[in-house]
Amino acid sequence: MSSVVEQLEAALPRSEVSTDADVAQTYATDQAGFCRAGRAAAVVRARSVDSVQAVMRIASATGTPVVPRGAGTGLSGGANAVDGCIVLCLEKMDRILELDPSTRLARVEPGVLNGSLDRAARAHGLMYAPDPASRNISTIGGNVATNAGGACCLKYGVTRDHIARLVAVLADGSLIRTGADTVKNVAGLDLTSLLVGSEGTLAVVVEVGARLMPARPACGTMVAQFADLASAGRAIVELAGPRNLSKLEIMDRTTVRAVEAIANMDLDTSAAALLLAQVDTVDAPAIMAATEATCEALGATFVATTLDEREGELFMRARAMALPALEKQGHCLLDDVAVTIPRVPDLLELCAAVAERHQVTVGTFGHAGDGNLHPTLVYDAREPGQEAAALAAFDDIVAGTLKLGGSVTGEHGVGMLKRPHLARMLGERELGLMRGIKGVFDPGGILNPGKAY
Template sequence: MIVSRIEASRVEDTAADGPLAGRLLDGLPREAVLTDPDITASYAHDMASFCPAGTPAVVVLPRTVEHVQHIMRTATELDVPVVPQGARTGLSGAANATDGCIVLSLTKMDRILEISPVDRIAVVEPGVVNAALSRAVGEHGLYYPPDPSSWETCTIGGNIGTASGGLCCVKYGVTAEYVLGLDVVLADGRLMSTGRRTAKGVAGYDLTRLFVGSEGSLGIVVRAVLALRPKPPEQLVLAAEFASGAEACDAVCRIMAGGHTLLLELMDRTTVKAVNDLARMGLPESTEALLLAAFDTTDPVADLAAVGALCEVAGATQVVPAEDAAESELLLQARRMSLVALEAVKGTTMIDDVCVPCSRLGELIDGVERISEKYRLTIGVVAHAGDGNTHPTVCFDASDPEESRRARESFDEIMALGLELGGTITGEHGVGVLKKEWLAREIGPVGLEMQRAVKQVFDPRGILNPGKLF
């Protein structure tokens, strides 16, 4: 690989110019620079399977913007690659180390700098955990909607890097819609501010949106201004059982066409069983597809009744509204643990992230079932059904080469199906290492050329997260 040869050259050059760690320690405290191989190895990769990861030369844990600037100036001077990381809960290998790199972990920059109920904004550092922010703004009667399934551990910086979604996004929108402004340290150590603190603003190109979803390839986010909403009422959830995935998808289409704005999640039978096996949740395993609908409106009972009626028209065998907020939260927790439960089925998973128009959701579900049969593999499907973002999850034994080969082929076939249905290869997990070959297929040669040109402007030496995206 050309990238590997370039990285090897950088390592040799660094050794000739002087010890990397020593140069970093010129501007960082001793405890912020980790060089023990056993420790640095633990920072080598995120949660994605089948993604190559290299060996970091050093791990740095900055606490200030000035620390990050010093790291990037040093990296530029010595021509050393830098891999930014958050909590490493990602599922595409975007945070995986490359050989000889500086792993720049932002988890120590975890302060909530400001919460303004008047302006409805929060100003945070990148290491703030999503759930911690949600709880903090909740004390002010406010709400930060983006809620990835890993929200108890994932960080805002990581959410920004991958443009994360979550369960609430079909109603409230994804991370990109809540990032108003950023402070970013560029590859050469300069500090740039983008965006604003105001609700509106169209001054120049929207560089803020450019950084959201860039997977640390354009700069290091060190501060974010986030939009907040008033805290909604507690959610009530309805569970609808279906005898087929097609009927469940028909219900989704009816609900969306009916103008309802709600949380809408789907779990297939494989996923339901996996969750029950892991956590004894008591979900109904006789169903082929379980649809969870949730409202946080002023009259959720009436809203759920209307959605329940649409589910029955679509063929639901049973429609059961939760009795209270506690039971509702239990159902949503079952959905949140789906990916962990599927991983326990055979020890390893490849988690697809294709998003298709809601009108084609049924075709994708049927196609995944055919792919599962073709490759003789267990593939569970969970989905943010209201926005067509599905997570077909291939379960396999990584110690079995033949099964691993079939897993990879089935994963690719699912992505191809998503594109055929007018969708995208990733709705919220990002490209990273896992899907970079597919990014080229989706955006085409001209799109790829333009994206590389943007990368060249921000990172002319190619030191920021090399080998990711393209």
């Protein structure tokens, strides 16, 4: 019997299979820290559905683990290689197959970047709504597998809300088609929704039917500064519900300082928090005026509003830089937790208290309007004790979020990073059901083993 690699080389175009150690290293991890990565037996950069099916048939017959991979921008270790696996990379399957303005549907291969689909849609007056900050570097396949969120999810929902149907390859190499193009479809169990967010553990997504919406330009943008976190938290609760904002983002002082250090945007580095709000409806002037008044009444020390789209994007640019800016300050351990809107002030307080208790730096930023924050522990790994303190603080933030009735991950997924925490959030029966469903899709347990649940 020939080896797995020999079988892959015999079944696939030569250019798609690599056993080079440097290539394996390049594709070994995503962007999460603290997650172990194994050594792949081969990296396959598939260019066709046939290739994906061939990989899965060989893997299934030989019991070889397969780690599906998009662009590797994940933040939970979900795409990390495991020893002896095949890393099955979908980034080369990057064609927009069809975009139909009359049905507002796009049919795309999994390696299409989110931003490329959105730009193609905008040429027809449409948009692809889910907008992870990584939209120009992450793939639709990866977004589907992680059920990616973003800033405008406050108004438009997450990836799952914008996927009509999927084509996917099962562990045994067979092809399934889920969902329908129709607006309404209640035919049977919703396998599309099940696959969205399954983190490569159930099937390999090879085609995505994405729903598009009429494009909405940002009609008004507001930036407000607060002298204390509690006032910013109260403003979030007031603004998130009734105002029909399309975005409501927060950056705390640590994050603002980090952004200012790399971008010189004249941000007030003494403010405790900065809120950024955006509206995309024609009544923007009235909504912005009311939003501004609310912030001022709740103690904002500075408020500025623009109705100019380009200027609004400049305001929002500071938020897009949050993570890269914090990464310039030291080693980062990025968290991703979610609570209901009334609990956002408590979560902000929790992060500050944890920072104080463990004497670590926490930069908190995120999608305040939907309750999904990213407290980021910044530390110097060369200093004794700092990494341990960061890990302890990370644990405390997750535990505190659970006490607030929240979720251990809002949008980055469980992957490897949040696996221990998932068991604290779900019961044994719920976890057992998830594992049972995996057993139906992937009886040999070869798809992304050791990830998620």
